[in-house]
Amino acid sequence: MAKISTVEQNASIAIQQVTQTSQELLKNIDRGFFQEVQPYINKLYTGPIGHYMAKTILGIPLGNILAAFLAFTFVILLRKILTRHITRFLLYLTHKTETQLDDIIVNELKRPIRFLFVIIAFDLAFQFLFLDNRYTQLFLSTLLIVDIYWVFYAFTPALQKFLDDYSDKNPHLSRELGEFLVRIIRFLIIFTGLVSVLYNFGINVSAFLASLGLGGLAFALAAKDTAANLFGSIALMLDQSIKIGEWIKVNGVEGIVEDIGMRTTKIRTFEKSFVVVPNSIVANTNIENFSRRGIRRIKMSIGLTYDTPGETIRQIAEEIREMLQTHPGIAHDQTLMVRFDRFNPSDLGIFIYTFTNTSDWEKYLEIREDINLKIMEIVEKNGTDFAFPSQSIYVEKLPDNQVTKQ
Template sequence: MNENNDTNVTQTEKIIDTLDLELEDHTQEFLAQLYNSEYGSYLAETYFGVPLANLITAFLALFFFLFLRKMFTKLTIKILQPLTRRTETFYDDRVLYALKGPISFLFVIIGFNLFFALLFLETELVTKITSSMVMFNIFWVILALTHAFRDAAYHFMSKFNPELAHEMGNFMLTILRGIIMVVGLGSILQIWGINIAGLVAGLGIGGLAFALAAKDTAANLFGSIALLLDKSIRIGEWIRIDGVEGTVEDIGMRTTKIRAFNKSLITLPNQMIANNPIENFSRRKTRRIKMKIGVTYHTTSEQMTNILLEIKTMLQNHEGISQKSTMLVNFTSFDDSSLGILIYTFSNTAVWAKYMEIKEDVNLKIMKIVEDNKAEFAFPSQSLYIEKSDIIPK
């Protein structure tokens, strides 16, 4: 009986000694206790070439890390949070929050690594799988960091154009993430022995077709960059482009949305905006008031002189009229039914509602000036003269 026990112990020690896989000491001790227990002979029996104790421990370890990874992640974050609270910047808090996913996946990697180790699965395939998981998590960390520093990208882009800061910040981050993902994918493919250069060469024709299909998209992206650098339009501005007029509602990476005055939404590709003249009404500080009025031919020259002088004086003293811009009040023409007066000036605001109030006030004061001078506004009329004949019909 003692000889059998000694034999079991010897076999157990050999099984444990073969676990040269850098496992934790407590895992080794746990397995040793199982094999040295009264059930050691049963637990040492192999199934698919793996001792029963190792099978049980492997699945328990895998399920343990899979189901408790969220708890481990919260515990890790809780341990690191006091360190981030000591700093004045909020970027480290963003980094810690962004790393929740990679930290959680790290425990998944540990679980699978321990699972494969306990099952003596040290094949090339297993090594590639675990190495790919580690590489994936590394690039996930890098992507998470780019997401954490997105506010820094917005702040940098706001120096060029505050209205496009978020759009261009997202655009730059998208490009950066795309590069990171391509490099990460290439690194994982290298682990599996796939020749990247050969793969790229094989995709050459497909890449050319894709490039041709994405030509307009690329043109729109470069158009958005041109809008950023030129600062030609901003959200909320009143513009007119190629016959389209309205208020800029949204500036995206591919398209710009304009709300027309009839409330319809017009979407324009950025390529078209970049390649066409932009008339930006919101950038002007003043707005033109141009009108031509007519008084009747009964108006005397003295009345006309007084009307012109009083209208010009009224405009010069009007608080809504720009005094630095051109101002013209002239008797310009003898029209068919009226004496034409041209009034040409500018309001001191470009805001539509205020401009209309100023123009209305100017019109009312012009009416009063004409009335006070006993003149009348002309309207299209026609005089018909009938000649009387002396011939009396017989």
């Protein structure tokens, strides 16, 4: 409990610091511009059209309303241009580095920078409208807090890129684990930003965080299935039993893994159905991962007619074996068997057992088709034929009355 209390205190202090920083930034933002422009607006009230400009709407002179509108519109229209120049300058600096991570960060910062100019536009408009009060400051500081956490969020794509590159260099680490960590970080940024906004509105953040700690047990009991799915997803990513894009069969569902989320695993079946399986089931069920085989088995039996001589059967089996041993699509380091193994009711069976050197379904079918055609050529070359299910009936003697009729 002491550790939890310390974490809550540290989180509360960090949130208060972010909120106070946003308020201090707001006090210093574009204040000099209003003080310099307002004297020129005052001259309108003493000019030829002063009696029009001095008219008030809700207690605000028309001249200041017009100035607020023009200032807001001017900043909004220029924000894309200003953002473009700022990002170009930042990209010019980042292009001097070898990594691409800083380029990703700059590109992601475009929207927070653009949103900052919206805040400036509102601030200017409020100043010209003489609305510099507690409520407008609360509104602007809330927007600024959102923008600060938006900047934090903009770093997560670069973090995702870094983790992806690291997992590519270290095959024992999965991309899915990196994606999961980034999702957790993004959730924490959004959650902390929400709490900061609440603090800015005067809500007691310490009590709020303490209530979360006290309610943790009740929440865990109420959401035990969700917690089980969450821990199941962590187990899947640490074990690396499945990855996105792999062909698996789990809990009776067979298909391609499209996503491994925090709660569920999404599988696209070969019938193109979309199946969502809870991670707790995936983690606690036997998983058959076909993509990790590397090879695929060919197991079949061909039947020759009963009038095929034994020497011909031996010759056919030997030629099939030699064909498979030299075939480029066969895994030659795996088991290979071609044997005349049984007398079936309608044929003489030759058992064939081998493996292709690929697990890709389409390539596997191409190899199997080629092997089947070569087997047909071998059988035809040796002057025999494939048998088909048949039945012979031998009649020893017909009744005398039927013989007389015939």
